Amino acid sequence: MNTTTVGVDLAKYLFAVCQLDHTGAVTLRRELRREAFVAWLAQLPAGTIVAMEACSGAHHWARRCREHALQPRLMAAQFVTPFRKSRGSKNDRNDAEAIATAARQGNMRFVAIKTVEQQARLAWHCVREGYKTEHLAVMNRLRGVLAEFGIVIAPSAIALKRALASILECKNLPGEFIELIADLRDHWQQIQSRLHDCDARIEAHARADERSQRLRALTGVGPLSADAMVASVGTGGDFKNGRQLAAWLGLVPRQHSSGGRERLGRISRSGDAHKVPTEKATPEQIWIRQLATRIPFGKLLVAIANKHARQIWAMLARDDSYDPDAWLRHPMVQRNASRKNTLARAA
Secondary structure (H helix, E strand, C coil), X not given: CCCCEEEEECCCCEEEEEEECCCCCEEEEEEEEHHHHHHHHHCCCCCCEEEEECCCCHHHHHHHHHHCCCEEEEECHHHHHHHCCCCCCCCHHHHHHHHHHHHCCXXXXXXXXXXXXXXXXXXXXXXXXXXXXXXXXXXXHHHHHHXXXXXXXXXXXXXXXXXXXXXXXXXXXXXXXXXXXXXXXXXXHHHHHHHHHHHXXXXXXXXXXXXXXXXXXCCCCCHHHHHHHHHHHCCCCCCCCHHHHHHHXXXXXXXXXXXXXXXXXCCCCCCCCCCCCHHHCCHHHHHHHHHHCCCCHHHHHHHHHHHHHHHHHHHHHCCCCCCCCHHHHCHHHHHHHHHHHHHHHHC
């Protein structure tokens, strides 16, 4: 079967299209307005591969392609760049051809297409991140304008909140400046309120989803992480194993290897320390403590996140709950235990 491959450079209003036949030769180039593109998709033969970069709106168009029995393929933009013929002349025409060419590669990795429900849940996380940025920006704006009047406040929300209560009652500052500070304070509080609303809605999503509930059994995985993972990867079936999920999350070092010599880049993360008495520690917490004595703190955090990613994949892909004693059933652990028992009886 000779399947046609179509590369689409997505945009808001004008879409560039490049069509390749089964040999890879260009058979059609067009630029279509949004309405014309919708009609053009509907007339494509069933089974046509429609390739796009995984950008804004890509998942929407992928779902539209499926409605017309087409085969959508989404790719990360960095995988498309090497297939652009003229790197010094980037335009929609060249991009569409590069997208179509990249989609024909047998070893190409494609992005899983998200459902409407997944994107709706992820939208809450996206908006929450925006509110976090705005929250910090307004805090810095308040501290900046107050510093112009010799009022220096520690960089924390609690310190700013306490200081504003007395500043708004100050008689030594201009009245219009006090009005400005009051307006900024109200705006800051509104952002805080909306941020709390997002947290509440995300936590409600996590409580209502059985998969999120199971993920929260992992130490260090809260409602935000659990809901984001389920909304992003679904059942995890798009990854062959937990190692692929960890790599997709970026929990691996950058490589600059050549000539048989490995050169691994640095990865750093930050987190909070959590102390648990040894007699109450879980096997995973004991493993973390032992690991902390051998590697630097930054690598330790990445190792923990990497292990969590693999555990999350296993729980989602196998529809299983977290079992802290699962490691005891590993063949290597049982073999070592059997060997120790044999030696003990021989002694």
